Amino acid sequence: MDYIITLCGICFIIPVKTRYTYKRISSFIEKNEDINLAEYISVDEISEYDEELDSLRPGVRELTSLIIPISDHLLKYNCCVIHGLSFSWRNKGFLFCGPSGVGKTTQYQLWETEYGDEIAILNGDKPILEQRREDQFILHPSPWTGKEDLYSYDSKQLYGIIYLEQGTENNIVQINDSSIVLSLLQEIFYSARTVNLVDNVASIIHNLLTSVPIWKLTNKGDTNSVILTHEVLEEFYRY
Amino acid sequence: MKYLKNSTDTNYSMFLTNPEVICRKIGNGFFLLSSKKTWDKCPYVQQISETGAFYWNLLEKGIQRDEMLDCFLREYNIMREEASEDLDYYIDMLIEYHYLTKIE
Structure with a gap:
């Protein structure tokens, strides 16, 4: 399922499969549904890093694989x-x-x-x-x-x-x-x-x-x- | 495409700067930084001198070797022969690390 989260004021749409990741991002989920602009993190962007993390538990692996794609998008905003x-x-x-x-x-x-x-x-x-x-x-x-x-x-x-x-x-x-x-x-x-x-x-x-x-x-x-x-x-x- | 006269050759050589490399001043130092696309060929990060950065900026503009040397000598008080040797050494280093390609 896709969720909209806000990190340092920037909205992201991210795909989430595990309960672990959901729990970790839950405080960042955007309550306002009227979002005009959001950075979309695709499954393809994540999968490149997901493959490198196969020794981790699925939830940790999913959350960790989001780091680089999200940071790449954040860099557009000097973050x-x-x-x-x-x-x-x-x-x-x-x-x-x-x-x-x-x-x-x-x-x-x-x-x-x-x-x-x-x-x-x-x-x-x-x-x-x-x-x-x-x-x-x-x-x-x-x-x-x-x-x-x-x-x-x-x-x-x-x-x-x-x-x-x-x-x-x-x-x-x-x-x-x-x-x-x-x-x-x-x-x-x-x-x-x-x-x-x-x-x-x-x-x-x-x-x-x-x-x-x-x-x-x-x-x-x-x-x-x-x-x-x-x-x-x-x-x-x-x- | 950048055209330079390489003093080690008698003929003019063509040089191409790697488009996946940038030169930036970070703090008080100068660095060549490359994107992942070229990591199989050249280092991710390489610290260079202020002179190296000066030359890199000229290389990116397609300035010829002898003109680069002239530009440098206008800025810095150094013997032409010594500067010329240093420049050729630097160009060789850039070629060795795939920052610069010599087109035969």
Whole structure:
């Protein structure tokens, strides 16, 4: 059955077969039936990715296979699905980025322990990033909330990205230069099947680098790494 | 179709930039980025120098090799011979990674 969902203000018509996917998208289903414009995600677009995910359970597989087609369509509106854990700290949006298994959720859980009254989850795995202006990015909710199912339905302006890397020491440096480009390219979901899509992603990353502070946190996954990051953010935002 | 004089040849050669590749400034760096259609031939992403980006933009406009060199020398204070060698080395690299095709 086809459903109309709204993600960061953009309507999509998506085919849904499993209960699992329905449950995950149910909060995004558009109640207003009078929709003039919607992006149509075809079965063909999804099937290309569905075939690559045959090791997953059918529901997870179906939901996951929607990510790249939806992100491709989102790019027309300067939005995309990004791999990371988004959270708000003192009402400002932040993103933990990095490859799977690097410790994004662990880092968030440590923050919860140390500074629980200062933070709130936005999305645990793949939020939607909207470039509203050249220098303004917004983090939006999405149906892809990760294994721990961490989510809220709040949107927040992005104030910083913390790119995680495992290490034997804790160290944090601001890194708004070209050395982080390849890493960020790997965190944005899209098919790259046309140069226009590649161009859109390049533009988003360029604007991120020039307007949003990005830190690389090499860390041991311990409390000290959280205290260090907290100190840096406090100093940067001068609380 | 881009026409260039390749200084390593005595004859004029024709070069074609890969239409599935774009050159973009991202942050403080310059990159050649290719679409999936051409990943079997050239890398998805390749960082290049500012000079490399300067030349790529001229290549896309179909500027001939010697004119590219002249444009570069007007912008940068460098010996012609050295710049000429660098340009030929760069063109060879672009051909090797299928960013540029030499038409015989």
